[in-house]
Amino acid sequence: MYIVGLCAVVFFAPADPEVRYAGTLAAAAPLDYERGRRHALVVRATDSVTGAAADLAVTVSVLDVNDCAPEFSEPEYRAAVSEAAAVGHTVLVLRAADCDSGAGGEVRYSVAAWRAAADDAAAGSFAIDEQSGALRVATPLDRERRADHHLLVTATDAGSPPLSTAVHVFIAISDVNDCWPRVERAVVGALVSREGARGVAVARVAAWDPDAGDAPRLRFALAAGGGALALDSRSGVLSLARPGALAAAAARSLNVSVSDGARATLARVKLTLAPTNAAAPRFPHLVYEARALENQAPPLLLTTVKAVDDDPGEYGAVTYSIPSARLRETFAVDSASGAVSALVPLDREARAEWAVPVLAADGGGRGQHTLVRVRVADVNDHAPAFPLPEYRAAVRRDRAPRLPFLTPSAADADAGDNARLLYSLDEGEAAGDAAGLLAVDPLTGAITPVSPAAVGNELSLRLHVYRLSWGRHRVS
Template sequence: MLYSQGRSPGFRRLLLSLLLLPAWQAGSGQLRYSVPEEAKHGTFVGRIAQDLGLELAELVPRLFRVASKERADLLEVNLQNGILFVNGRIDREELCGRSAECSIHLEVIVDRPLRVFHVEVEVRDINDNPPRFFRQEQRFLILESRMPDSRFPAEGASDLDVGENAELKYKVNPNEYFDLDVKRNEEDTHVLELILKKPLDREEAREHRLVLTATDGGKPELTGTVQLLIKVLDANDNAPEFDKSIYNVRLLENTPKETLVIKLNASDADEGINKEIVYFFSNLVLDDVKSKFMINSNSGEIKVKGELDYENRNLYEINIDAMDRSSFPLTGHCKVIVKLLDVNDNTPEISITSLFLPIKEDAAMDTVIALISVSDRDSGANGQVTCSLKPHIPFKLVSTYKNYYSLVLESTLDRENISDYKLVVTAQDGGLPSLWASATVSVEVADVNDNAPAFAQPEYTVFVKENNPPGSHIFTVCARDADAQENALVSYSLVERRVGERALSSYVSVHAESGKVFALQPLDHEELELLQFQVSARDSGVPALGSNVTLQVFVLDENDNAPALLGAQAAGAVSELVSRSVGAGQVVTKVRAVDADSGYNAWLSYELHTSASGEPSPFRVGLYTGEISTACALDEVDPLRHRLLVLVKDHGEPALTTTATVLVSLVESGQAPKTSSRELVGVVGPGETLANVNVYLIIAICAVSSLFVLTLLLYWALRCLRVPTEGSCGPGKPALVCSSAAGSLWYSQQRGQRVCSGEGPPKTDLMAFSPSLPQGPTSMENPRQPNPDWRYSASLRAGMHSSVHLEEAGILRAGPGGPDQQWPTVSSATPEPEAGEVSPPVGAGVNSNSWTFKYGPGNPKQSGPGELPDKFIIPGSPAIISIRQEPTNSQIDKSDFITFGKKEETKKKKKKKKGNKTQEKKEKGNSTTDNSDQ
């Protein structure tokens, strides 16, 4: 089947048995097969899958494949049965030339996990090349005078096969004149010579034709023939003779031109012209040899003519003829064998086969990245190559078989630090001096989503003015992802939550790609001062990674609320009655207004519009207090009615205003109430006078006050008896009212029941609460704490004076059915349903300020009878007093009293000693009336 017909069946069976024999060399770790050359397509080589320990079902899923440096298409693997077979014509002479060994190296690669196997397929030689002669005819010139046993060199044949298939035997057809002698020289080549058996006779035969046959040692044998044409020449007795019949020369490859190879010397025993010798190449010398060497015909010197290369050809056989110059020349023969010696003139060659590029940054250790093979055309130590890698980290070279290496991952990768490696593979031979070659391997690291998007800072503060247009851009968040491509593609979204009763997404939105944050609706500082939320940034990796950033959006106030009037002034004009006898500086009434804005936008000032006639008004208004007072003493000529237009203006940009109308009617002194009494007692409504007050009510109030004073005296007497050491009635040190961290004041009863402001001498006035009234739901042992929400801005506090005075005009609610005193406020009710409210004054000025306490939401009244308020105002003190009763050894359960100090107003102008005595008497009278009313 593999060979032509006519060959023995026994030979075919032997060859088939050798073909099916695989060999496993455990020492080298290599799988070896053998196959004859010229095997037909589909010839079985070996069960490679079974021999490698691989299951047939896993060949395709594991990407089983075969790679070869030399003609990978000659052999193929059937993935269905795992058989290695011949896929193309294998010509051993084409693959390996005259080399004694010839094999095809295969790299078998499987994935998941990655493994590389080395397979050697030996290509066995078959006798498919007959011996061949370089010439179809060889000519000889022989004198008829040559003696028997004379020798004449002949050219032998060549066989492209190796081993026994190239062992040649020669014979010449039988004849009576010539015989053939075959010898082997030192280089194991044949030397053929024709031997003259008997003298020639030119007159009898002028030429002879012989057939030289060469037979190889193959089975079956193959032969080659050449014609030998021998011409018989006339006359010459002695032919030139060389010292040796064969000359052996060792010559380095790459020997320069004109280098002397050998100088031949032949001699002739004749005389005269017959002794002169000429040297030349025999006609047996091929043109390739003549291109490498040249001979001097006179001196016999052979020199190098062309470039010699050991790797192309390492042996030259040169036949030389020496001929004398006679008319019938005789020729002597010799052979020069030139053997080239290898020189390290070939650099190593590197071949790189990439497998898994780019490599993921999370690749496992010992992952094979590329296969590297090196070779050197030189021989011996000059062809032994070692391979190295730079830089060494994080890769290494692992030798797998002979000159084959694997580029393997040695340590972990991080694309964010290094995304591309330039590796230099260096191959160096063992020659002296050694030669080296290098190749660059570019290893790209593929990204893995191992980095979450990161913001520059964990929190951002954004300031946005209120009343912004809907959809306005307020901020841009930006997160950076150290990964690449889709792993670094960041998208943004809101972390949804509730803001009050509404969703966060109704206030703001974020663009998914740009990170721009937009306000979806106008923001209102009065409704929402701080909007805090989170924005999430997530990449597009699988799985996706993300991080959050916090945005604090402060809504800045704008002057978008005009001042609003309070009380009866908000409904329209307010009428007031003023006695004509009122002196200058007497407070008539007060305009109360509030501004919903904050800071300077809520800082109010008051102005009095002049009349159209331009006449000066007898009244004036406090710039920051809103108090309308007499600018001078009223006169009989003043009109009975005055219409005052007060302009209330804030300090915003631009300023917003509102107006209040106050109607002042002048009455006689007997018809109008005293102004000071109106200020402190607070008669509500126009036209009411002291004459309308019930006399019995006044008598009852005086009786109750007397009884209360008597009770207090009795209480102090009991205290003096219980604590004689401290002496509550003696000149002991009064307890101070201290300020807490929230800005409120608290009162201690540990060392006595006296309270002072700590800022000057105490006031002699006394404000007391009745001890006979029952305790309300809020006792002094568990006082209600003040609301910490103090609604006033820094700009508002800047305009306040350090002292706080009690409102000159108002009504104090003493109990059910009693007169009311309303104090102005600029705050809305506090969130706590029962907590009191403390507010900054309306129009805080430089020299005066007013603070208001409301007890309970929506109810300006104080607690009922017997209930002590948690907070109240001390005249002359800068804050609100929060009374707290602490238990002592002498605990008083049902009563308590407080002595208030009054600080003089620092910026009030001092009156001259020689002032208006009438005005001073009025002021003293007013003060007496105030004390009696209280």
């Protein structure tokens, strides 16, 4: 046997008697169509005795089978396309080669989304020409909805069985300025105060732009008529510029424009003028007079104080209080209505007049005081009383008649008519041996002898005192 190249020649005895020797040409190793489609061989027959030889040229043609899958020119593809690209625009052309011949070398392309179950929209945005491998835009693109796409392109040959290869394609969508700036709130409230310091921030217009890179380029501008406020063109922060002009500015809303350089959106700033504590509460009277009968059951309404405050809102709301903790044990004031009441029965004999200060304060802490003067009116609740249980006096014999020799004086803790007293002596048997001999002045209580028999004798008598009004209390 002789081996020539990839072939071997094997000699054997033929069955035909006319043919003395024969040989078979066989492959000595696997053949590969892609490495060599034809093999030129020379087969030599040599006489083993004489050494004579004869050569025969043999050409071996290798037939192809579909044993090669298509191969892409790149391990992966990356491309960028504008979101403004028209449908049908070619993004890139993919190339895959198949070294097989015939149908096995014919390549067809298809495209699908990577992990299509979760990304069906990506596949629908692009289409590929199955013959040329040109990847084109299939639907309008929107970078704001999707900034990049991950596709899987497959190249499949027409052999039997068909073989295929897939490659990853990454497409980035480049931005164009096709979106309007957007504000977080179309109407922004701003609470401003005339007492605010210049430069104090009062509100902020927050905005953004879906376009890539446009957010840092946004610029804010204040419409005409906003002289009381200043607007930072980059941050959208509104601050006080002239607090004194707020009275006019607060009567309307202001427009703020937000621009990305090509498009602008408006936001409305609604100004609300904050109340200021410009006025303090004031009472129409510095002193309120109140009169109350003593011994009345509590709570006893004495009077109502009323203060006014010209400020609106919470700064104009007035509350009342009694600053003195000691007086709060006896008196109270309703914090809302200003009604002043006595918490305990008042006793004129203990204290006939009270001075109760009342404070009116507004929501900003400003206040004013007034005084409630309470005069306690008397009630006839005390009986007259002599300071001594008995009185003794000696009268000279030569004393002229009708001259007082003793003036017992009684007292009554009540006031006015309730303290006016009337004196008298017992009459009849109760007068004892002084009957008809002595007399008493009913107003002063002065006792005088009315008969010479009264002088020089020891006499006893009972003196009574009465109130002139509000009932008669008798004291002996």
